[in-house]
Each structure stands twice: as structure tokens, then as C-alpha cells.
Amino acid sequence: xxxxxxxxxxxxxxxxxxxxxxxxxxxxxxxxxxxxxxxxxxxxxxxxxxxxxxxxxxxxxxxxxxxxxxxxxxxxxxxxxxxxxxxxxxxxxxxxxxxxxxxxxxxxxxxxxxxxxxxxxxxxxxxxxxxxxxxxxxxxxxxxxxxxxxxxxxxxxx
Numbered sequence: 001x002x003x004x005x006x007x008x009x010x011x012x013x014x015x016x017x018x019x020x021x022x023x024x025x026x027x028x029x030x031x032x033x034x035x036x037x038x039x040x041x042x043x044x045x046x047x048x049x050x051x052x053x054x055x056x057x058x059x060x061x062x063x064x065x066x067x068x069x070x071x072x073x074x075x076x077x078x079x080x081x082x083x084x085x086x087x088x089x090x091x092x093x094x095x096x097x098x099x100x101x102x103x104x105x106x107x108x109x110x111x112x113x114x115x116x117x118x119x120x121x122x123x124x125x126x127x128x129x130x131x132x133x134x135x136x137x138x139x140x141x142x143x144x145x146x147x148x149x150x151x152x153x154x155x156x157x158x
Contacts (some may be wrong), residue, residue, distance in 0.1 A: 097105075142151065 031044065033044075036044075
């Protein structure tokens, strides 16, 4: 396939080259400059310059049209993308639904019983933390002073 494509490209180039040469022969006849005087040569040059100016003006007009069309195309593409991007999402509202309504929406009309989810929950009793009795620190210090307090510390360490 690649060989066929390359051969087609080569033949297409040759055809374009031949077509170009044919159009140039039709539009511009070959110049015969031999045996002409200086004034005739100058006249031919002026005529060629006029033809070049006409062709150049046509080329400029076509180029201006092309750039105008390209600009219009880009503007229209920008408008299209702008119109596509202006879709706004609606602001969602928070809706409170009961458990029965949710089950009704999910399961349809199959379930007609009301369900109390709180009744099925386990109850957990919290154990109260044991609080140490707060005693007067002065009594504790008085009890620890002297030999009795040291004896208590010694007995507590064993």
C-alpha cells in the first residue's frame, strides 16, 4: 500500500507540473527578444510590469479575503465554545427525607410497613469512671511527716 501511495504521489506531482507549464504557455506567450530595438524592449518591459501589477493586486485581494475568512472562522469557533460553556448547573437544595420515604423511593410500593431504625440499635451503657476521693492535702502531709510517714512509705514499697 505504501508503494502504491508513493507512486500515486509522484504521478500527481508530475501532473501538476505539466498542468502548470500548459497554463503558463496559454497565458504568457514565449518572448522573442532577438532583433528588437531598445524602444520595443522597453515597451515589452512596461507591458510585463503592468501584467505583474495586475496579478499582484489579484493576489493581494485573494490574500485579504482568505485572512478575513480565517478571522471570521476563528470568531465563530470562539462563539461556539462560549455557547457550549455557558451551561449552568442548578443550585441543589438539601432535602430531609424520612427513612420511610427513602425505602418507599428505593423499593417502590412493595414495603408498606414503617421502619424505625432507632429501635434496632443496641444500647450501650457507659461505665462511670471511678473518681478518687479528693482529700485535704494538708492531712496527707501531716500524716507523712516524722517517723510514722517514713514507716508507711517503707511498708508501701515492700
